Amino acid sequence: MRIERAPGASQPLGDSVVSTLHVGNAAGIAEALSGIDGLDVLGRGDGTVRIRHRASPTIAGGDPAQYLESTWVVDFDEPAVRALVDSTAAGDGAQPAAAELARFVFGHIAHKTYARSFDLASQVAAGAAGDCTEHAVFLTALARAHGHPARVVVGSLVVETPGELQAFGHAWTEVHDGERWRIYDATIPHDEAGQARLRYTPVGLLRDEGPGYALSMLEVAVRMPTRITEVADSP
Amino acid sequence: MGLYTVPGAVQAVSEFPSLQNRPSRRLLAAQHARSTRCKAESPLECYLITSGRDLASFANTLAEANIEAMGTRYGTVGNRRVFHTGAGEVAGMPYLALEWLYTVEKDAELRVGFTKVRVAGKGETAFACAHNAIGYRATFGEAFARFVGGTETGDAEPPPFYEDIAQIDVGDRAPGIVYSAYSVDADGDILAELAQSLIIPVDPSTIVTNDSYSISYTGPDGALISAFDISVENGEITSNLSLQRNENGAWVSGGTLQGKDIEYEIDGSLEPAGEWRQLAAVRELFAGDEETLSMLAWIPDADPTRFMDATLTRDDSEVDRQATLALGPISLSGRFDESGHIIDGDVSAGPGR
The missing domain is CATH 3.40.1000 (Protein Transport Mog1p; Chain A)
Incomplete structure (x- = not known):
């Protein structure tokens, strides 16, 4: 995904950043983005949506209790996942932290590859291969199995390293900590990010976790920007 | 040898x-x-x-x-x-x-x-x-x-009365090909076969292969009788699904998807359009006065649990035989030939379009 700074934009960027998303359907995507905490829609044009990105945007709302079940995609009741759930249990019986589970998922998926299109949690547990969607689905499964409400989110990720901005289509996990939803990205556990500054822009949830998940994925994937321009500190 | x-x-x-x-x-x-x-x-x-x-x-x-x-x-x-x-x-x-x-x-x-x-x-x-x-x-x-x-x-056997080969372009690459063939079987039903194969480089040193094969039987009255769909990803079968009516007349969409057995019953009063009926619908749209035409379709790759609404809207004021097909969140704008097949088209994206 192409990304360009605005002329004269600071390096590194600050905490609050504005950018223009180039999208297929500006009206529909502006509406979808308006339902995101930590992100403001500033305006839209012909094929563009201007946003302000504050810290760690998450999908607004959703009863956490509805994100605890084992489902067709997030199938933590399958034996392949159960075996790993047991191995990630804290020694004293306490609930493992979501960050710990993200690190476990990062380590478990030893073969980082784009060759898997979209695996179920049980397939990831058994095959230990995949890209961001496999990391997100598997972390969601482990989190739920340990009693953390969790859900799969699709969006774009902007990675800022000294002197460079890169953007990718991405998937990650939101875990509810009892007060609010928080981002956990098992492809880049917190302590693996190094100097990189990560900015997540969610465009939607995987709402259908049944056999029709592909349509649900498509529904959010088509909201993804084709490029991001005029990236600058928020005035 | x-x-x-x-x-x-x-x-x-x-x-x-x-x-x-x-x-x-x-x-x-x-x-x-x-x-x-x-x-x-x-x-x-x-x-x-x-x-x-x-x-x-x-x-x-x-x-x-x-x-x-x-x-x-x-x-x-x-x-x-x-x-x-x-x-x-x-x-x-x-x-x-x-x-x-x-x-x-x-x-x-x-x-x-x-x-x-x-x-x-x-x-x-x-x-x-x-x-x-x-x-x-x-x-x-x-x-x-x-x-x-x-x-x-x-x-x-039976020999097809119509065959078509379409190339799939993504950007400047041609990663795939679609072959379709239509024939009449011994019962007089129309057999539609569709085979699609893709080789997609996902990074400089990795490819993903995807093969899918679907067939559908349509009666002489245009009603879908049954349909079958198999997908193979990287050489492994990822789905093997069928749509048939049960003894009560309800549709049953089922089979194996990503290693799990699934079976969904769908309202038997619904009449999804098979490949052959879809072609006829395109022909009817361009031959008639209506601006849009809607039908139900079984698209197991997207959602095997239900039929999807497909709406075709004429867009031929400037380009002959051009129309837009809306299928859930996907919109495809393309030109169609006289038989109803798409000649070329672009998939665009966006909800609520």
């Missing part, structure tokens, strides 16, 4: 011992193989198999067998890069092309390796050629075309 020849080519002994050793269903099923030499040092190997229709998987398996053989002969294979993927039509069949560039190292000596393969086929018959030398793409393509075009394979 030796029943099929490449005109003008010189026979040589097969140089691919790994073909006998590799546990590949496709290659072990090869019934006829031919090895020839063109101007390059490496021989040209060609195969005809009569039990396969997964072109992308076949291309990948053949390329891997060749690269493995190069490694066995010359040393350790490394630095692999997808050099080229392509698709098109040859002798009335869809074909896929795949080329790999790599290094082969032995005793600190580094050599460049190159493997190119082409596969073509329809129905149960597939052709393939492989060549392990850099360059010669045009010569290789010509030899492949002669092999495919010069081989008698017999006619399909």
Whole structure:
């Protein structure tokens, strides 16, 4: 995904950043983005949506209790996942932290590859291969199995390293900590990010976790920007 | 062996011992193989198999067998890069092309390796050629075309009354091909067959192969009778689904999806349109006064649990026979031929459009 700074934009960027998303359907995507905490829609044009990105945007709302079940995609009741759930249990019986589970998922998926299109949690547990969607689905499964409400989110990720901005289509996990939803990205556990500054822009949830998940994925994937321009500190 | 020849080519002994050793269903099923030499040092190997229709998987398996053989002969294979993927039509069949560039190292000596393969086929018959030398793409393509075009394979039963080959372009690449055929079976029902194969480079050294095959039976009245859909990803079957009515008249969509059995009952009063009915609908739209036309479709790759609404809207004020197909969140704008097939089109995206 192409990304360009605005002329004269600071390096590194600050905490609050504005950018223009180039999208297929500006009206529909502006509406979808308006339902995101930590992100403001500033305006839209012909094929563009201007946003302000504050810290760690998450999908607004959703009863956490509805994100605890084992489902067709997030199938933590399958034996392949159960075996790993047991191995990630804290020694004293306490609930493992979501960050710990993200690190476990990062380590478990030893073969980082784009060759898997979209695996179920049980397939990831058994095959230990995949890209961001496999990391997100598997972390969601482990989190739920340990009693953390969790859900799969699709969006774009902007990675800022000294002197460079890169953007990718991405998937990650939101875990509810009892007060609010928080981002956990098992492809880049917190302590693996190094100097990189990560900015997540969610465009939607995987709402259908049944056999029709592909349509649900498509529904959010088509909201993804084709490029991001005029990236600058928020005035 | 030796029943099929490449005109003008010189026979040589097969140089691919790994073909006998590799546990590949496709290659072990090869019934006829031919090895020839063109101007390059490496021989040209060609195969005809009569039990396969997964072109992308076949291309990948053949390329891997060749690269493995190069490694066995010359040393350790490394630095692999997808050099080229392509698709098109040859002798009335869809074909896929795949080329790999790599290094082969032995005793600190580094050599460049190159493997190119082409596969073509329809129905149960597939052709393939492989060549392990850099360059010669045009010569290789010509030899492949002669092999495919010069081989008698017999006619399909029942013979199709309509066939179509469409290339799938993504950006400046042609990663896939779609073959469709329509025939009338012994009961007078219309059998629609659709075979799609894709080779998608997902990073410089990794490809994903995807083959899908679907058939549907439509009665003379245009009503869908049954449909079947199989998808193969990276050589593994990921879905094997069917849509049929049960004894109560309800639709049952079921089978295996990603290793799990599924079965969903869908309202039997609904009338989804099969491939044949969809073509007729396109023809009716352009022949009539209506601006839009809606129908239900069973699209198991998207959602096997229900029928999806498909709406076709005319957009032919400036471009003849152009329309937009809205299918859930996907919108496809394209031009259609007189039979109702799409000639070319662009998929665009966006909710609420």
